[in-house]
Amino acid sequence: MISIDMIKNDQEKVERAIEKRGMKIDFKPLFELDSKRRELLNKVDVLKSKRNQESAKVPALKKEGKDCSEIFKEMKMLGEEISSLDEQVSKVEEEIFNFLAPIPNLVDEDVVPGGKEANQEIRSFGEKPTFSFEPLSHIDLCKINGFIDYQAGAKLSGNGHWIYTGEGAELEWALINYFINQHLEDGYKFILPPHMLGYKCGFIAGQFPKFDDEVYWLDEKSKTGKFLLPTAETPLASMYQDSIIPEQELPIKMFAYTPCYRREAGSYRTEERGMIRGHQFNKVEMFQITTPEGSDAAFEELVSKAEKLVKGLGLHFRTTKLAAEDVSATMARTYDIEIWIPSMGIYKEVSSASNARDYQARRGNIKYRDSKTQKTLFVNTLNASGLATSRLFPALLEQYQNEDGTIRVPEVLQPFMRGKTVIGKGK
RNA sequence: GGAGAAGUACCCAAGAGGUCGAAGGGGCUCCCCUGCUAAGGGAGUAGGCUUGUAAAAGGGCGCGAGGGUUCAAAUCCCUCCUUCUCCGCCA
Numbered sequence: 001m002i003s004i005d006m007i008k009n010d011q012e013k014v015e016r017a018i019e020k021r022g023m024k025i026d027f028k029p030l031f032e033l034d035s036k037r038r039e040l041l042n043k044v045d046v047l048k049s050k051r052n053q054e055s056a057k058v059p060a061l062k063k064e065g066k067d068c069s070e071i072f073k074e075m076k077m078l079g080e081e082i083s084s085l086d087e088q089v090s091k092v093e094e095e096i097f098n099f100l101a102p103i104p105n106l107v108d109e110d111v112v113p114g115g116k117e118a119n120q121e122i123r124s125f126g127e128k129p130t131f132s133f134e135p136l137s138h139i140d141l142c143k144i145n146g147f148i149d150y151q152a153g154a155k156l157s158g159n160g161h162w163i164y165t166g167e168g169a170e171l172e173w174a175l176i177n178y179f180i181n182q183h184l185e186d187g188y189k190f191i192l193p194p195h196m197l198g199y200k201c202g203f204i205a206g207q208f209p210k211f212d213d214e215v216y217w218l219d220e221k222s223k224t225g226k227f228l229l230p231t232a233e234t235p236l237a238s239m240y241q242d243s244i245i246p247e248q249e250l251p252i253k254m255f256a257y258t259p260c261y262r263r264e265a266g267s268y269r270t271e272e273r274g275m276i277r278g279h280q281f282n283k284v285e286m287f288q289i290t291t292p293e294g295s296d297a298a299f300e301e302l303v304s305k306a307e308k309l310v311k312g313l314g315l316h317f318r319t320t321k322l323a324a325e326d327v328s329a330t331m332a333r334t335y336d337i338e339i340w341i342p343s344m345g346i347y348k349e350v351s352s353a354s355n356a357r358d359y360q361a362r363r364g365n366i367k368y369r370d371s372k373t374q375k376t377l378f379v380n381t382l383n384a385s386g387l388a389t390s391r392l393f394p395a396l397l398e399q400y401q402n403e404d405g406t407i408r409v410p411e412v413l414q415p416f417m418r419g420k421t422v423i424g425k426g427k
Numbered sequence: 428g429g430a431g432a433a434g435u436a437c438c439c440a441a442g443a444g445g446u447c448g449a450a451g452g453g454g455c456u457c458c459c460c461u462g463c464u465a466a467g468g469g470a471g472u473a474g475g476c477u478u479g480u481a482a483a484a485g486g487g488c489g490c491g492a493g494g495g496u497u498c499a500a501a502u503c504c505c506u507c508c509u510u511c512u513c514c515g516c517c518a
Binding site for chain 2: 038041042044045046048049051052054055056057058059060062068069071072073074075076078079224244367376
């Protein structure tokens with residue numbers, strides 16, 4: 001959420017940032033609402049002040065045995081005026097909220113305008129692997145090795161669901177453990193949040209109201225109902241809602257492992273077979289809460305942590321800085337770490353690292369107390385996957401396959417697989 | 428799922444329609460005393476949001492949240508949330 005003050009202070013800057021997303025917003029109605037609100041508040045506050053003063057006199061008058069009915073009559077009329085004005089105030093405030101809430105975050109100055117085509121690769125690691133034999137796709141590799149049971153998954157839950165079986169499940173779990181271990185070593189706090197969340201979490205994280213159709217609602221979609229988390233970012237962003245964090249506790253560094261549940265309605269189903277896009281996938285999510293001054297460094301840290309994980313697996317990837325239209329509405333900047341999937345001949349996102357600046361903090365009223373001024377200020381929130389397995393797993397199988405269809409286990413995963421160096425029974 | 432009780436400031440807690448920005452205690456801060464420590468004495472310790480302004484002064488809101496009754500609500504009524512206790516259910 002952006003604020004009226006941000007717009008007032010530098011309207012040009014705000015407009016520039018929004019234009020980069022290919023949008024245009026006329027703020028005039030907002031300013032009108034704002035001055036109307038002030039006007040109403042000034043009026044009603046004077047009346048309330050008068051009511052308070054008069055009411056304070058009553059006990060003394062009563063003690064003297066004087067008649068107060070005249071005052072009561074007058075105050076009753078005042079009271080009616082007050083409640084009518086109060087009503088107008090809350091209506092205007094609601095309109096202001098409805099105006100501001102859907103406005104996307106302001107992208108950083110250095111984020112270029114445009115869509116996907118304007119994304120810039122900022123660095124890459126490793127090379128596209130070459131094979132001396134005809135490599136198999138991860139789908140075939142899973143089938144011959146019995147890592148994944150797609151058919152049974154579909155039987156249980158329909159399209160977009162799969163079952164990790166045997167060494168496939170072991171590999172999946174080893175990946176998750178490898179991530180968790182790295183984050184613990186880096187001093188991040190381990191969080192296991194609930195998977196069923198209330199509406200407000202979705203609002204704070206910025207997914208609602210726009211994307212409230214893309215999550216699974218456990219009952220009917222409503223402000224009181226619960227939905228299954230689409231990413232652990234949603235609960236992590238909401239953990240500190242309505243609180244003031246002492247500055248010395250910042251930055252807060254944490255991570256969570258959860259499955260992610262997504263409807264993925266209208267996705268590119270044919271291209272994305274296998275586990276590229278499913279309704280449930282595993283992800284470890286990193287999250288940081290920082291001061292505004294600390295958030296750039298935190299962002300770099302998150303990106304490099306995600307890169308380190310992929311590097312550790314020895315997988316070829318590139319890091320891309322997203323152009324404005326590709327940055328999600330909640331975020332000011334996003335870097336994607338994309339991994340090479342040989343059978344598809346494309347890079348797929350395994351981590352998305354973003355700085356929300358104070359956008360989520362405003363939505364969730366998350367503040368910190370500045371140690372010098374003692375003032376309360378909004379925190380910055382940042383998140384990055386670290387990592388999602390559903391793209392990593394296929395890339396790993398394909399990049400680590402042997403000619404006989406077995407899979408070499410990357411060294412970093414071996415400790416989590418009881419020392420195994422090769423998995424699968426092969427062709 | 429059912430029944431009951433409770434939610435007041437950093438913590439505990441009084442408060443039962445008007446002078447309650449809310450008693451008291453603990454904690455914390457400062458000072459005094461005691462050669463250290465323990466103990467004692469004194470003073471201070473409500474914020475958050477908002478309005479207003481050049482800055483201020485001043486004003487509004489505030490006792491879990493939201494409504495309502497009333498001239499007036501921490502206090503009465505309703506709804507919701509949370510916590511605790513008891514009962515039920517047991518993956």
